[in-house]
Amino acid sequence: MDGFPRSAKIWLVVAWAALIALPWYGLGGIPRGVPAWPAVVQASAGARGWLIPLILALIPATVAVFGRARPRLLVAAAATAILWTVIEGFAIVHNGWGVAALGPWFADPAPTQPALGWGALVFLVAMLMLIANGLARQGVCRGDVFVTGAILLVVALIALFVIYPALCIFVSAVKDNDGGFAPELFGAKLFGRPIWGIDCLVGGGACGTAWNTVVVATVVGVVTTLLGLAFALLALRTRVPMKPLIGLLSVLPIITPPFVIGLALILLFGRSGAVTIWVADLFHVPRTRWIYGVTGITVAQVLAFTPISFLVMIGVLQGVAPSLEEAAETLRAGRWRTFRTITWPLIRPGLANAFLIAFIESMADFANPLMIGGNFTVLSTDIFFAVVGTTHDQGRAAVLAIVLLTFTLTAFQAQRAWVGRRGYATMGGKGAAGRATELPGGLKALCYGLALPYLALTVAVYGTIMVGGFVESIGRDNTPTLRHLITAFSIEKGIGGWFLSGSAWNSLVTTFEVALIAMPFTAAIGIVVAWLLDRQRFAGRQAFEFLAMMSFAIPGTVIGVSYILAFNVPPLALTGTGTIIAIAFAFRNMPVGIRAGIANLAQIDRSLDEASLTLGARSLRTLVLVLLPLMRPAVTTALVYSFVRAVTAVSAVIFLVTGEYQLATVYIVGRADVGDYGVAIVYSAMLIVLMLLILLIIRLGVGLNRPGARPVRGTASLTPATMVQP
Amino acid sequence: MSDVTTPAVELRGVTKRYGDVTALRTIDLAIDRGTLVTLLGPSGCGKTTMLRLIAGLERPDDGRILIGGRDVTLAAASERNIGMVFQSYALFPHMTVLENVCYGLRAGGMKKAEAIAAATDKIALVGLAGYESRLPSELSGGQQQRVAVARAIVLEPEVLLFDEPLSNLDAKLRRHVREEIRELQQSLSLTAVYVTHDQQEALAISDRILVMNMAAVAQDGSPRALYEQPESRFVADFIGDANIVPIEVRRIDGPLAEIDLAGLVLTLPHHGATVGAAELAIRPQSVGLAPGAGAPGTLPGRLATAAYLGSHMEYRVRITPEIELFVVSPDVAAPLKPGCDVAVSVAADGVAIIPGR
Numbered sequence A: 001m002d003g004f005p006r007s008a009k010i011w012l013v014v015a016w017a018a019l020i021a022l023p024w025y026g027l028g029g030i031p032r033g034v035p036a037w038p039a040v041v042q043a044s045a046g047a048r049g050w051l052i053p054l055i056l057a058l059i060p061a062t063v064a065v066f067g068r069a070r071p072r073l074l075v076a077a078a079a080t081a082i083l084w085t086v087i088e089g090f091a092i093v094h095n096g097w098g099v100a101a102l103g104p105w106f107a108d109p110a111p112t113q114p115a116l117g118w119g120a121l122v123f124l125v126a127m128l129m130l131i132a133n134g135l136a137r138q139g140v141c142r143g144d145v146f147v148t149g150a151i152l153l154v155v156a157l158i159a160l161f162v163i164y165p166a167l168c169i170f171v172s173a174v175k176d177n178d179g180g181f182a183p184e185l186f187g188a189k190l191f192g193r194p195i196w197g198i199d200c201l202v203g204g205g206a207c208g209t210a211w212n213t214v215v216v217a218t219v220v221g222v223v224t225t226l227l228g229l230a231f232a233l234l235a236l237r238t239r240v241p242m243k244p245l246i247g248l249l250s251v252l253p254i255i256t257p258p259f260v261i262g263l264a265l266i267l268l269f270g271r272s273g274a275v276t277i278w279v280a281d282l283f284h285v286p287r288t289r290w291i292y293g294v295t296g297i298t299v300a301q302v303l304a305f306t307p308i309s310f311l312v313m314i315g316v317l318q319g320v321a322p323s324l325e326e327a328a329e330t331l332r333a334g335r336w337r338t339f340r341t342i343t344w345p346l347i348r349p350g351l352a353n354a355f356l357i358a359f360i361e362s363m364a365d366f367a368n369p370l371m372i373g374g375n376f377t378v379l380s381t382d383i384f385f386a387v388v389g390t391t392h393d394q395g396r397a398a399v400l401a402i403v404l405l406t407f408t409l410t411a412f413q414a415q416r417a418w419v420g421r422r423g424y425a426t427m428g429g430k431g432a433a434g435r436a437t438e439l440p441g442g443l444k445a446l447c448y449g450l451a452l453p454y455l456a457l458t459v460a461v462y463g464t465i466m467v468g469g470f471v472e473s474i475g476r477d478n479t480p481t482l483r484h485l486i487t488a489f490s491i492e493k494g495i496g497g498w499f500l501s502g503s504a505w506n507s508l509v510t511t512f513e514v515a516l517i518a519m520p521f522t523a524a525i526g527i528v529v530a531w532l533l534d535r536q537r538f539a540g541r542q543a544f545e546f547l548a549m550m551s552f553a554i555p556g557t558v559i560g561v562s563y564i565l566a567f568n569v570p571p572l573a574l575t576g577t578g579t580i581i582a583i584a585f586a587f588r589n590m591p592v593g594i595r596a597g598i599a600n601l602a603q604i605d606r607s608l609d610e611a612s613l614t615l616g617a618r619s620l621r622t623l624v625l626v627l628l629p630l631m632r633p634a635v636t637t638a639l640v641y642s643f644v645r646a647v648t649a650v651s652a653v654i655f656l657v658t659g660e661y662q663l664a665t666v667y668i669v670g671r672a673d674v675g676d677y678g679v680a681i682v683y684s685a686m687l688i689v690l691m692l693l694i695l696l697i698i699r700l701g702v703g704l705n706r707p708g709a710r711p712v713r714g715t716a717s718l719t720p721a722t723m724v725q726p
Numbered sequence B: 001m002s003d004v005t006t007p008a009v010e011l012r013g014v015t016k017r018y019g020d021v022t023a024l025r026t027i028d029l030a031i032d033r034g035t036l037v038t039l040l041g042p043s044g045c046g047k048t049t050m051l052r053l054i055a056g057l058e059r060p061d062d063g064r065i066l067i068g069g070r071d072v073t074l075a076a077a078s079e080r081n082i083g084m085v086f087q088s089y090a091l092f093p094h095m096t097v098l099e100n101v102c103y104g105l106r107a108g109g110m111k112k113a114e115a116i117a118a119a120t121d122k123i124a125l126v127g128l129a130g131y132e133s134r135l136p137s138e139l140s141g142g143q144q145q146r147v148a149v150a151r152a153i154v155l156e157p158e159v160l161l162f163d164e165p166l167s168n169l170d171a172k173l174r175r176h177v178r179e180e181i182r183e184l185q186q187s188l189s190l191t192a193v194y195v196t197h198d199q200q201e202a203l204a205i206s207d208r209i210l211v212m213n214m215a216a217v218a219q220d221g222s223p224r225a226l227y228e229q230p231e232s233r234f235v236a237d238f239i240g241d242a243n244i245v246p247i248e249v250r251r252i253d254g255p256l257a258e259i260d261l262a263g264l265v266l267t268l269p270h271h272g273a274t275v276g277a278a279e280l281a282i283r284p285q286s287v288g289l290a291p292g293a294g295a296p297g298t299l300p301g302r303l304a305t306a307a308y309l310g311s312h313m314e315y316r317v318r319i320t321p322e323i324e325l326f327v328v329s330p331d332v333a334a335p336l337k338p339g340c341d342v343a344v345s346v347a348a349d350g351v352a353i354i355p356g357r
């Protein structure tokens, strides 16, 4: 029990190596004139004296590790190093003082430094791990270095890639366009008419964006919840064979890029849409743009989010044991009375949950309002136009982002509190056996009345997307053609051999590349967080959980804006790289991995971990040798879903793409925007088919045992429902 | 390793709370090497908690824990020299029997070949030679239990912990397996702490029993001492279903006391009782019943119920309105009829005074 474990010594060596051998600056490109020197050289030859404290801090750390173990000294030294890196990083930036107030205190010219590089990152991680060693030595997390380190690393990553960008929004919100401090502008923007105006009620103008957003989200929440309930009732409380439909509805929201439905609605009901033309010819009514605006957004979102509500309601309804309904019937209650007095009260809490989830999704949706919103703006599109529009008002974007974030986080908090309090999932208890009671006739008719139009519209939407790309111009000129397919995906033989000449290949390849890079990180961080949450007890666990799940409730648009604000300038400059897109994917989809992991861990008895511990294995060994092999379903789920969700994402990354890093979804949105619907549809269809194929292949691969593999008890597959519920 | 007189396990003033619930209240305990100590008590009395504290799966709120003389209060489970057999066995489902048994050896850094040799040895010891490459799911409950034991003893731990190891076996198998565990423990001179709520099981295999009640030790002693000299109403009732009846201690005379049980005068060891009201524990097997009434040295009673259980009869006899005795009689040939008058005699070796009231 004397010295530190070997890991501490290794990390210390890594830290020295980072200072001495790795380039300190230059992750996001290094300005001309600054050599890629390591910190030690930068401090001396580059006259960047503010790096010296980092080297000095490592000396006591070395003494603390290699001498008689001094955990407190180690923690203090390493924490100082991190703190100093942060302070000097913000104080001195690429163009002088980062904090203007520092200027007068020092001689001109102001010092400069570029954004941090690999040396700095490795150094910071090493410092974090040394803190973990020091804390564990003092009994934190029962003295477990791996657990302490994992917690610190996850918190640091979340702080860096979720909290810090969010803070940048707040800072940006109180600045004017030239970067000056202008708090009075903030108040004017935050409470101004464009956001909160009610002219549509009293004046005859347009209402504020905030109201628009809330109204649409509320309507969408109510309608999707009812539709979801209708489908769930039909699936579980009638004898209609719904298995295949359930399967399809559960994958649709995952594989469908979010703008596809808006796009299809335009092609069907837009001014020159197929249905519009048909109706106009038939009844001689003038063609209008009625679908653009609040109607279109609402319909598109209802179509898009009903499957999610359906999955939530299926889960709720499955929690109501049929035996309860049977009991009611033996007590002489008729079918209607049974539904009214037993089933309904038990599923009511679930309705609120489904509503809040759809509410959040609607608020966060960016692609459909962008496609079909017309002049009707909601917060997410408003943010986008504030950034990319002619005004280019980052302060306004920040204010809008704050409003949107407040809405979604409030709804998210309400949803968590609601679910946490009710815990309806456990209501069913045992005895799920028994035959479910049929719905009363009237209610059944009502469910059909809701469900069938929805299904018809959905079939029309996907049908349009699937065939629309293979005709000249759907609606107007329905001559079959492969023109769009060839434009987008042609492969030609040139001088140097075959090459991908279609216009879509570039973005498709980039998308797959970035999604593949993000995939293992997303899954790994998700599974580790799930393990920490489910299997470890530590101070601040609640807060930790909130932080980890929070990124689910941050709308993609807000993430995009915040990343631009945070990572465009030193100390960490990443914009314009593929890395930042991968990072955005990883932190946006992390909750998928967390949820899959927690659901899987719940099926693995804790006594397995404990047995491993009593056999002398530490937490890392237990995780790797005992838990991970049993968590194959969760790992697979996390990998696949993080990939698919990354490929279909739009909102966060539309701010981050560049000419070099163009993504499939953003490319499609761009094509649709300039009216090139043919390519947009072909490309959308291609994405949907590819994602569907991937899911099918994985499902078959996981379902079938490899030859020689023996069945493992306690590994159950995970339902898609786990994936869509926040 | 410390010398043989150091207790294998020592608890000093150990307290454990879960929120408002006190699961263990200031427990002091020393367990000698080579003994099997049973923690016996009703559900929720803190047995599992005590075991998990020793294992290092929980931390005490107060007090210290020593294993082999070393203070391990703050040490993690993986750093304590213990072995544990879980109620669910907790065999790793994706590993074979051999891999399960090797697991702890490999975690401790042993070479693979050596680990396999040691594990094979212990697998044979528990009678599972030939099953090395099976998965746990391909074994019966009893076999899984043996793998769990082999996995724990292969590390030669200072103390072996069992948490209700038989509760997942069917009744017939239980007696057999508990004998095997006892045999193994004695032949290898293992120190073991064994948790059960089954008093028969506890009596059958223990060197020493701790009867626990409401987060504390109610009585600590050999099986015989507990059965014959229960110190409290709770212990008398929990071990061997005693009848507890009110008595009057008339006189103390050396180690003996003269008592009055509803008019019947008996002389018994006093167990620290003083003159005045007390209670008497009467074993159901120690009550004699004869038809008719009135013989000297007996109490008159009336048979309330009679039940035939094959190997024996169970009766309820009403002596006074307050006193009703539960009686077990081996005589199934000539059963008594409910409603008849009986003469009730009490054998002195099946009764014990419980001091105080």
Ligand SMILES: Nc1ncnc2c1ncn2[C@@H]1O[C@H](COP(=O)(O)OP(=O)(O)O)[C@@H](O)[C@H]1O
Residues within 6 Å of the ligand: B018, B021, B022, B023, B041, B042, B043, B044, B045, B046, B047, B048, B049, B050
């Ligand atoms: N993890 C826990 N959290 C809260 N209370 C617990 C926990 N484990 C045990 N308890 C409580 O501590 C008491 C003792 O439990 P336990 O040691 O499991 O009893 P036994 O094994 O004797 O049945 C019980 O009241 C139980 O409810």
Ligand SMILES: [Mg+2]
Residues within 6 Å of the ligand: B047, B048
């Ligand atoms: Mg227990």
